Amino acid sequence: MTSKPLFRVLSPATGTDAQAEAEPTILQIWFNDQPLSVPGGRSVAAALLAAGVQRFRATPVSGAPRAPYCMMGACFECLVEIDGMPSRQSCLVTVQDGMRIHSQEGARDLPPLSDVNPMENAHGR
Amino acid sequence: MAANPVDVAVIGAGPAGLAAATQAARAGLSVVLLDEQDAVGGQIYRAIECSDAQRRAILGPDYAAGAALASEFARSGARYVPNASVWQVTRERTVHYLKDGKVSSFEARRVVLATGALERPFPIPGWTLPGVMTAGAAQILLKSAGEVPAEPPILVGCGPLLYLLGWQYVRAGVPIRALVDTTRHEDRWRAKRHMLSALRAWPYLSKGLQLMRTLREAGVPMHEAADDLRVESGIDEDGSERARALNFSVRGVSHRIEANVILLHQGVVPNTQFTLSLRALHKWDEAQLCFAPVTDQWGELDVPGIFVAGDGGGIGGAQAAETQGEVTALAIAAQLGVIDTAARNRSAAPLLRRLADVMRIRPFLDSLYRPRDENRVPKDEVIVCRCEEVTAGELRSFVKLGCLGPNQAKSFGRCGMGPCQGRLCGLTVTEVIADARSVSPETVGYYRIRPPIKPLTLGELAGE
Numbered sequence: 333m334t335s336k337p338l339f340r341v342l343s344p345a346t347g348t349d350a351q352a353e354a355e356p357t358i359l360q361i362w363f364n365d366q367p368l369s370v371p372g373g374r375s376v377a378a379a380l381l382a383a384g385v386q387r388f389r390a391t392p393v394s395g396a397p398r399a400p401y402c403m404m405g406a407c408f409e410c411l412v413e414i415d416g417m418p419s420r421q422s423c424l425v426t427v428q429d430g431m432r433i434h435s436q437e438g439a440r441d442l443p444p445l446s447d448v449n450p451m452e453n454a455h456g457r
Numbered sequence: 458m459a460a461n462p463v464d465v466a467v468i469g470a471g472p473a474g475l476a477a478a479t480q481a482a483r484a485g486l487s488v489v490l491l492d493e494q495d496a497v498g499g500q501i502y503r504a505i506e507c508s509d510a511q512r513r514a515i516l517g518p519d520y521a522a523g524a525a526l527a528s529e530f531a532r533s534g535a536r537y538v539p540n541a542s543v544w545q546v547t548r549e550r551t552v553h554y555l556k557d558g559k560v561s562s563f564e565a566r567r568v569v570l571a572t573g574a575l576e577r578p579f580p581i582p583g584w585t586l587p588g589v590m591t592a593g594a595a596q597i598l599l600k601s602a603g604e605v606p607a608e609p610p611i612l613v614g615c616g617p618l619l620y621l622l623g624w625q626y627v628r629a630g631v632p633i634r635a636l637v638d639t640t641r642h643e644d645r646w647r648a649k650r651h652m653l654s655a656l657r658a659w660p661y662l663s664k665g666l667q668l669m670r671t672l673r674e675a676g677v678p679m680h681e682a683a684d685d686l687r688v689e690s691g692i693d694e695d696g697s698e699r700a701r702a703l704n705f706s707v708r709g710v711s712h713r714i715e716a717n718v719i720l721l722h723q724g725v726v727p728n729t730q731f732t733l734s735l736r737a738l739h740k741w742d743e744a745q746l747c748f749a750p751v752t753d754q755w756g757e758l759d760v761p762g763i764f765v766a767g768d769g770g771g772i773g774g775a776q777a778a779e780t781q782g783e784v785t786a787l788a789i790a791a792q793l794g795v796i797d798t799a800a801r802n803r804s805a806a807p808l809l810r811r812l813a814d815v816m817r818i819r820p821f822l823d824s825l826y827r828p829r830d831e832n833r834v835p836k837d838e839v840i841v842c843r844c845e846e847v848t849a850g851e852l853r854s855f856v857k858l859g860c861l862g863p864n865q866a867k868s869f870g871r872c873g874m875g876p877c878q879g880r881l882c883g884l885t886v887t888e889v890i891a892d893a894r895s896v897s898p899e900t901v902g903y904y905r906i907r908p909p910i911k912p913l914t915l916g917e918l919a920g921e
Binding site: 374 | 845
């Protein structure tokens with residue numbers, strides 16, 4: 333599920349008078365039901381990329397793997413399910429401790445309805 | 458819904474939006490600025506208010522310059538609404554937006570669309586693979602998260618942003634596997650006729666030359682005049698397909714370079730989603746190879762009371778965008794009667810001169826970094842519509858069956874009907890169809906863009 337990260341967080345400057353870049357807070361989240369430590373203070377997409385997630389979703393048409401492409405909310409390649417809400421643009425959502433994130437496999441599920449339980453699950457997750 | 462309309466609604470918190478909102482608020486108008494991100498700056502000054510000295514040093518002085526603009530905006534008295542996804546602006550100037558899962562709307566007496574630019578599509582084989590991103594995306598990771606490629610990336614294509622990113626990586630101590638440049642000798646030759654004008658924009662030109670020198674001195678391997686670009690896929694440890702190498706050729710000689718991060722860029726184009734959805738008049742710009750809305754010198758569309766400032770009206774860069782924002786604010790202040798036209802003209806004159814100055818470099822850049830035909834009108838096997846996975850070959854087969862333009866391509870094969878609403882394929886689809894029909898892109902036209910500009914659920918819509 334995770335591999336060698338494609339991106340890393342720059343280490344703080346070692347210079348004496350430089351205002352060093354603060355080490356990011358480490359958050360605990362869930363990705364596809366596995367615990368994952370990610371750097372905080374960034375978008376879900378940036379956090380997942382730094383934690384070694386390479387495949388964010390599979391396309392509804394052919395099931396091809398996809399990952400963030402534009403990082404600015406235009407391409408919709410970074411769609412994931414966050415805390416039960418499908419089709420979230422992970423580059424536009426700030427990562428929070430305890431988030432439960434699922435890769436989006438094919439077409440999205442219906443969003444959860446509070447009074448319907450268990451929620452309809454069209455894709456076998 | 459607010460009973461009284463606000464004087465000015467500004468969409469987008471990049472340089473144009475910040476400048477327009479600040480100047481309009483200073484003129485005494487009530488201003489609301491809405492933006493999709495969680496902080497001001499747009500993409501060019503992304504995360505400007507929370508970047509520290511180290512990050513600003515890496516990103517360079519042009520980025521750091523955004524801090525002044527952000528702090529002037531913060532003091533201006535304009536209301537700022539972050540994390541707001543504007544999904545419709547009507548011709549009657551009602552602004553609809555989604556924030557924290559709730560929809561709201563309000564009326565505005567004037568609207569400034571400052572939605573900036575998008576990176577031009579770069580359709581080559583393998584451009585949909587994980588590990589392939591735009592150079593802009595990689596720069597956003599650097600600006601907003603201090604993230605850089607873990608292993609040396611390949612930078613591919615042409616244009617100022619590509620070289621700037623390379624320069625920033627060198628300053629951050631990030632090794633670059635290669636810079637694969639699509640610019641050819643004939644591009645340099647063609648651009649020479651704009652040299653005189655470019656020399657009058659010497660500070661910009663000199664900055665560009667310095668970027669290139671830094672890259673050369675850092676020993677970044679450079680390949681010029683690259684064509685036949687193809688991203689090769691591999692299977693990673695968890696069995697998923699991803700980018701593994703870039704294949705290309707230079708004057709008939711094949712090259713293959715391995716990398717797991719491949720960053721593409723061939724310029725930026727106006728983000729026209731709002732102006733198109735308003736049915737404003739647009740024209741094909743043959744120099745910038747894109748559609749741009751038609752405005753008067755103040756930025757007003759042929760839709761009264763709605764203005765465009767910044768790259769959304771045609772690519773000019775951050776300095777031009779900021780100036781256009783100020784010019785637009787003056788025009789609005791005059792229309793709403795807080796200044797008279799004489800005062801408007803007096804204040805606008807130096808701004809319009811500055812705008813003309815910063816735009817002098819553009820013909821040279823547009824000519825030198827004109828993206829190659831083969832990278833805009835790709836071969837049959839290349840995916841054009843990433844969302845619905847429609848290839849250039851399928852699109853050409855639609856044309857053979859009588860498909861005349863982008864809107865019909867939707868009914869022929871769902872091209873452009875995915876969640877990105879054509880942002881990543883629109884220009885390619887226009888140019889592929891124009892090429893197949895042997896007519897101009899202007900004749901073929903663009904997708905008919907309709908609200909919602911950003912997706913929202915029926916549940917969210919029903920909540921208003």
